Amino acid sequence: xxxxxxxxxxxxxxxxxxxxxxxxxxxxxxxxxxxxxxxxxxxxxxxxxxxxxxxxxxxxxxxxxxxxxxxxxxxxxxxxxxxxxxxxxxxxxxxxxxxxxxxxxxxxxxxxxxxxxxxxxxxxxxxxxxxxxxxxxxxxxxxxxxxxxxxxxxxxxxxxxxxxxxxxxxxxxxxxxxxxxxxxxxxxxxxxxxxxxxxxxxxxxxxxxxxxxxxxxxxxxxxxxxxxxxxxxxxxxxxxxxxxxxxxxxxxxxxxxxxxxxxxxxxxxxxxxxxxxxxxxxxxxxxxxxxxxxxxxxxxxxxxxxxxxxxxxxxxxxxxxxxxxxxxxxxxxxxxxxxxxxxxxxxxxxxxxxxxxxxxxxxxxxxxxxxxxxxxxxxx
Numbered sequence: 001x002x003x004x005x006x007x008x009x010x011x012x013x014x015x016x017x018x019x020x021x022x023x024x025x026x027x028x029x030x031x032x033x034x035x036x037x038x039x040x041x042x043x044x045x046x047x048x049x050x051x052x053x054x055x056x057x058x059x060x061x062x063x064x065x066x067x068x069x070x071x072x073x074x075x076x077x078x079x080x081x082x083x084x085x086x087x088x089x090x091x092x093x094x095x096x097x098x099x100x101x102x103x104x105x106x107x108x109x110x111x112x113x114x115x116x117x118x119x120x121x122x123x124x125x126x127x128x129x130x131x132x133x134x135x136x137x138x139x140x141x142x143x144x145x146x147x148x149x150x151x152x153x154x155x156x157x158x159x160x161x162x163x164x165x166x167x168x169x170x171x172x173x174x175x176x177x178x179x180x181x182x183x184x185x186x187x188x189x190x191x192x193x194x195x196x197x198x199x200x201x202x203x204x205x206x207x208x209x210x211x212x213x214x215x216x217x218x219x220x221x222x223x224x225x226x227x228x229x230x231x232x233x234x235x236x237x238x239x240x241x242x243x244x245x246x247x248x249x250x251x252x253x254x255x256x257x258x259x260x261x262x263x264x265x266x267x268x269x270x271x272x273x274x275x276x277x278x279x280x281x282x283x284x285x286x287x288x289x290x291x292x293x294x295x296x297x298x299x300x301x302x303x304x305x306x307x308x309x310x311x312x313x314x315x316x317x318x319x320x321x322x323x324x325x326x327x328x329x330x331x332x333x334x335x336x337x338x339x340x341x342x343x344x345x346x347x348x349x350x351x352x353x354x355x356x357x358x359x360x361x362x363x364x365x366x367x368x369x370x371x372x373x374x375x376x377x378x379x380x
Contacts, residue, residue, distance in 0.1 A: 004175055006162040007130035007246030011138040012350045013075045013155020013182070013227065015234025019043035020349040021071045022052065023236045023258025026062055028343035031260070033060030035341040038110075041088065041258035042236045043068075045229035050084045054258060057090050064088065074146065075155040075228070082229075107332040108297040110262040117272025118249035118354075119280040120287040122172070123208075126277050127355035129172055131246030133161045135351045136204045141181060142350075144199060151195060152187035156227030174214040177201055181219065182227035193218045243353050244269070249289050257349050261340035262331065264294045268301070271334045273354050274363040275327055279319070281366035282373050285312035292329065299330045314376065322375050326368060338362040 010017055023041045030037040037058035044051045050072075052064050064086045069079065119126040137159035144150035160178040179196055196218055205212065228234075237255025241247050254265025261267040276288040285308035293302045306319045314322075323329070328337060335341060339362050347359055356364060 001167045003165045003167065004162055005128070005130055005165060005248070006160060006176075007128060007134050007241075007248070008158060008160040009131070009134035009138045009242050009351065010159075010239060011142050011155065011157035013142075013157065014239075015045050015156070015229045015232050016236075016238040017234075017350055018071065018075065018229065019045055019234045019236040020239070020257035021346065022050070022068050023054075024345040024349040025067045025071055026052070026056075026064055027258055027260060028346050029062045029067060030056065030058045030060045031341060031343040031345075033062075034058045037260060038262065039258065039260040040110075040263065043234075043258070044236075045082075045234035047230055048082050050082050050229070051087060052085065053087045055090060056088050077228075106299040106330065107262065107335075108299050109264045109268075109294040109331050110260075110296065111264065112294060112296050113252060113254050113265050113268070114291060114293040115252040115254060115265060115269040115272055116244075116250045117269065117274070117276040117290045117292075118245045118288065119273065119277040120248070121280050125355035125357060126280055128246050128248040130161045130163045131242075131248070131352070132355060133163075133174070133177075133204060133208070133210075134159045134242075134246065135355075136207075137161070137177070137179060137200060139351050140200050140204055141179070141196070150199075152183045152192050154182035154184065154227060156182040156224075156231065173211045174205060176215040176217070177205075178217040178220070180224055182224045183219075185225045189222070243348075245354065250291070252291075256353055257345070261335045264292075264331065264334075267331070267334050267338070267340055268292050268294060268329070270338055270340070270353070270363040271327070271329060274338065274365070274368075275323055277364065278366055278368040278372060279308075279312075282369035284314060284372065284376060287311055290323075294331075299332065301329045304329075314380070318376075318380065322372065322379075326371050326375060 022043045026041050027039045039056050041054040065084050068084050122129050125132050138157050141157055145153045158180045162176040164173050164175045236258050240251055240255050256266045259266045272290045272292050276290045279285050279288045287309050289307045291305035295302055304320050306316045
């Protein structure tokens with residue numbers, strides 16, 4: 001039986017990703033000055049207005065307007081294009097009651113929430129191929145645009161990859177690639193499309209040694225001149241499937257960008273990926289999905305769920321016992337294990353938060369595999 005699965009990605013100039021980048025740039029700047037900054041920063045970009053809101057409590061200072069322009073100008077915008085409004089307020093004192101650590105109280109979760117981590121052994125990224133290729137396509141296109149090697153191209157862009165999974169022989173091939181890339185109003189359509197095929201699509205598919213008999217769609221409407229916030233409203237945290245697993249795994253609904261590590265939407269999602277990836281890397285499962293849940297103000301998870309999709313000889317109960325034994329899933333434990341008080345977040349606002357072997361991310365390390373193997377060797 002053949003199954004077809006599709007994932008997408010978007011480029012740095014997509015309106016939602018503009019907002020994600022501004023939010024995470026503000027977070028990083030504050031963490032440089034005060035590692036205990038409490039940040040929940042959300043941005044909306046619509047037409048010619050960019051609104052920076054949220055709740056922040058910090059000993060640091062950030063010029064949010066300057067930060068926004070630091071993101072916007074490399075994308076081709078100038079100071080006549082937007083009016084930027086700063087409307088940030090301090091963190092709620094009620095929330096602070098839950099997350100502030102004291103002598104007699106452990107660091108608690110900044111909110112309730114459920115979240116998922118996932119890993120699969122399809123490739124070196126431990127990620128689904130459709131999402132990996134989708135990210136690589138827009139990443140390649142943006143690189144060519146930024147280095148002035150991509151004629152007519154502008155910053156707003158999307159990719160979408162459909163893969164064929166043949167369950168009879170286990171083979172995976174590309175079935176279809178879609179790219180939508182913003183361009184100048186005066187352009188040669190044939191030249192533009194041929195450039196994309198030869199320098200982006202074929203470059204990526206050849207790099208990863210995939211088939212070349214796939215269908216290609218480029219700018220299906222025929223024209224993509226109006227892009228960015230002038231073409232579609234952008235909002236922080238709206239590309240949560242692009243940011244995670246491309247639809248292959250469940251999602252708890254919480255976004256990442258603009259949130260400090262006390263927000264378990266972000267930090268515990270990174271930890272769930274870390275656990276799932278180490279389980280798969282230790283070869284006790286071919287794929288693994290983990291759910292964690294938390295309650296506001298409480299330090300430890302309220303539940304753990306594990307699914308290995310019948311690819312492990314160990315039961316869910318046995319895997320959960322191992323997780324409790326080897327991983328500290330408290331809010332403070334996650335922050336310390338993954339070193340999350342550092343300004344590492346802006347690069348994650350584009351091209352996904354997981355499978356990023358181009359970045360030295362703590363949750364992408366497979367340093368727990370020997371401990372996992374030894375645990376099962378000694379206990380089962």
